[in-house]
Amino acid sequence: MTDLSGLIQSDAAADRVVPPAGFTVQLTLFSAGAMAFLAVFALALSLAAGRLAVHWGTELARSSTLRISAHAEQMDTQVAAALRVLETTPGVESARALDTTEQQALLEPWFGPGLPIDMLPVPRLIEILETGAGYDAPGLRLRLQGEVPGAVLDDHTRYRRPLVSAAAHLRVLGWLSILLISGTLAAMVTLAANAALAANSQVIGVLRLVGATDAYIARAFVRRFTLRAITGAAVGMMLGLAGIWLLPEGDTANDLLTGFALTGWHWGLPVLIPPLAGATAFLATRAAAARVLRGLA
Amino acid sequence: MTDLSGLIQSDAAADRVVPPAGFTVQLTLFSAGAMAFLAVFALALSLAAGRLAVHWGTELARSSTLRISAHAEQMDTQVAAALRVLETTPGVESARALDTTEQQALLEPWFGPGLPIDMLPVPRLIEILETGAGYDAPGLRLRLQGEVPGAVLDDHTRYRRPLVSAAAHLRVLGWLSILLISGTLAAMVTLAANAALAANSQVIGVLRLVGATDAYIARAFVRRFTLRAITGAAVGMMLGLAGIWLLPEGDTANDLLTGFALTGWHWGLPVLIPPLAGATAFLATRAAAARVLRGLA
Amino acid sequence: MNPTRGCGTTNRANGVKGRQTVIELENVAYSYGGGELLSDLSIKLAPGSFHFLTGPSGAGKSTFLKLCYAALLPTAGQVRLFGADARTMDRTAVALLRQRVGVVHQDCQFLDHLPLIENVALPLTVAGRNVAHEEANLKDLLQWVGLTNRASALPPELSGGERQRAALARAVIMAPDVVLADEPTGNIDWEMSQRLLQLLIELNRMGKTIMVATHDLSLIRAAKTQVQARVLRIKNRRLQLAGADL
Amino acid sequence: MNPTRGCGTTNRANGVKGRQTVIELENVAYSYGGGELLSDLSIKLAPGSFHFLTGPSGAGKSTFLKLCYAALLPTAGQVRLFGADARTMDRTAVALLRQRVGVVHQDCQFLDHLPLIENVALPLTVAGRNVAHEEANLKDLLQWVGLTNRASALPPELSGGERQRAALARAVIMAPDVVLADEPTGNIDWEMSQRLLQLLIELNRMGKTIMVATHDLSLIRAAKTQVQARVLRIKNRRLQLAGADL
């Protein structure tokens, strides 16, 4: 009965038949605005949490260390054996023994710069980079046990893994709240449209009396509400972006709030909110109008 | 003009003069419900973030390490000197040199269990516990430079500090969203009340015509809206609590989402939401009624 | 049957209020913003008087009545209602005034969610009176205006004439000191309007002050045979006493 | 001046439609849910006929008119409007029907946010006609019903009689084939109702079908001197042709 072309094509005369103002209009504007505002924050939260998860994830989750303790004479053999095992382990992208300088750098905090590393029974370290899918740690441990008895696999991701999962969960929470907010917006707009239609039952009666078709009446209401929702959402979005923009920007990528600002093309995402709000309002009002008009028949 | 006693005291006759149903009523119910639902989650988020911040904070933020490298013969003197310095440093709660076993445990991952620790030029470690306020790290470093040249201050909180601050920020975000949600609720209820009053201008006209005082009319509307807001908020709160209760409970205190569930007396906090929503609705409706009644005079 | 049985038993107008002027306009002018609609009106309505108000459509009859129950305040001059200056009354005072003045609006409005009988009883409800105690009066009154079998209908289910009758019943249920009726018979057939006129005449005989705006000259003629009614006419912004030309 | 100048220039009723019955009721009954309000009504309104409809308040006059413009569907029997069974019309067909039938409701309702002149032009607007082209007609019509100087007023600012006149103007602006008017003179003084009657008579002379529900017998008498008007009366749920007793 009502289509988008009718919505876009301006019909000043038809527009005037619906009372211009009123609290239902303010309600629509306000709910669309408030929901868009919240949606921007939820979006930023989701994106920031996602970035954080990725950041923490790539930083740590994909690297682990194999530590080989052995007598000096066996060391090289064992390292070579371990590298061979790792080469054939699915999920291991690359493996590489750290050289003396690197190990020295790692130990420096503990022993100071002058440590005679080759004099000490310091284990050799092999850095493992995982593929995205990761390797099967218990399986690798079993194989190493047989072939390189002195090897200890240390996926030091254990430490940050809960954080990564927390960030992931936060991201899920963000998306869930976006869903919730969209649902709330749709419900609000539907209720506001219903309230407006009910409040305007006299208008509908008059229009019917003088021969207006349902399509004509519905179009006038739908048009108004869709435009209102878009306007409200646009304002809310802008305020939301301003709010995010005003947040203090931190220097560490680690921080959630200071890393909360949108980055790069992510700034473009909130722009989708007003048209989505408009589409929601369009569908909600059209359904409400169809129902009310059927009811008043 | 309208007081709480009039609200509580039931007046069946006066109640009937306001139309019982309508979309503004559904709007009030729904916005109160949706906002209460969101508020429960925001509250849980805040509380969880707070717990996390405290957890991570107490675990790490208040401890740091002083590492002393020195020739074996000078070691004890330097350790004693360092402890003396620390004793007089404001913000340091306690300082204690780790014994051999503890240091061995710390180094074990690197060198395996059999490390002859007293044979090696391993530095000695002093664990510092800060007071809540913390000490002035650069100042301490300066003093140590003079008195204990081999000392290196390592506040290894650097590592988790961003996480703690992220949790703290998240908590702030949670409280901010509670504020935002309360504001939205107040605005929604005000708008819904205004819409209802405007939609019922005929009712108000009739009541005035037959001699109803403003107080009488306002009371009828305020009562209705306050009860609606309380009902809606109670339902929303219940749904929110159910949602939180349904979230998977994790085993690590570290995880944000699995640690999201309310704990102990925190379960009691959401119960405050409906009365607060009611109070908000009471004030919002009373203001709206006063304004509309003045306007229609 | 006594049509005014339904209108309460107290007879306040003949009581304490004595000979005090009920409604008094002194050099009153009114304008809705454009030019003056009413100019320099002066009139005193004595208690127990019966007035008709006529004049062409748009002359200002409804406006005049609204001045008489403080729905509008004069733009110039003074309106005194039961001795009090309308301009100095606060909104609570106006509300209490309305409990003493029964008004029939030209477009009869009701609470659409309440059945007719509760709408008629509404003045009792908002005055805090116990409606159950007045049920006999209420039923009598509905009987007189011929709405007994529509008592439980909702206002939108009433016919035009039924609404007008219900509005008149609502205006007199409190036995107010003054009844102001704006075209109360516009949609009502001749027989029924005679019946409504009877109700107003009975009230007038009880000492109530009555003012009826109408364009129905035959109604005025019928009334004049039974009570001493004065006919006011609004013409060219002024209030005139209509003469024998009716 | 010709009062119907404002009502368009096409004369459809005398054109293609020829002698087709405009409104036809066959054994129609109607009930709002309780007992039957109207029973076994049968009548044909020929194009160009003029009918009055009378009957006591609550008899069912407004209900009868609503059946004639498909606002209500009969609970029994058949209503044919321009040859089509009202029961088989979908809502778009009803809307298009309303563009050919001008209706004056008993409680005249308008779009309160639009000035009177736009309200009167509303049928043109919703039919997609260019209102600017019809401005001369519109102005003439407002002149005839005496609302020229209220053209830009909003409906809530109108007096009762002004609203009724505006409603009649709105009903005839499209020069509809049929005009159904429910108590169009309930709030209007004698002189003005003569003027409105004149408008309806002119339309009738142009071939339009007119039906006026009224309780104003003097209006009927005045009309009968000028046109061949039939008077229908609803009594005891039936439709009767009123005789010479008027």
Ligand SMILES: Nc1ncnc2c1ncn2[C@@H]1O[C@H](COP(=O)(O)OP(=O)(O)OP(=O)(O)O)[C@@H](O)[C@H]1O
């Ligand atoms: N609120 C308003 N704002 C502006 N003008 C108004 C307002 N109310 C009434 N008027 C105008 O004032 C004039 C007098 O109105 P009023 O309703 O008093 O007339 P009336 O004598 O009762 O007429 P009727 O017999 O048609 O009911 C009319 O022309 C009307 O249009």
Ligand SMILES: Nc1ncnc2c1ncn2[C@@H]1O[C@H](COP(=O)(O)OP(=O)(O)OP(=O)(O)O)[C@@H](O)[C@H]1O
């Ligand atoms: N929607 C409705 N539901 C129930 N009953 C109704 C409804 N509309 C009208 N009625 C009843 O049907 C009867 C006829 O109503 P209608 O409006 O047709 O009367 P009328 O002849 O036009 O009377 P009036 O001269 O008073 O306008 C009345 O008793 C009225 O109360």
Ligand SMILES: [Mg+2]
């Ligand atoms: Mg009037």
Ligand SMILES: [Mg+2]
């Ligand atoms: Mg009727």
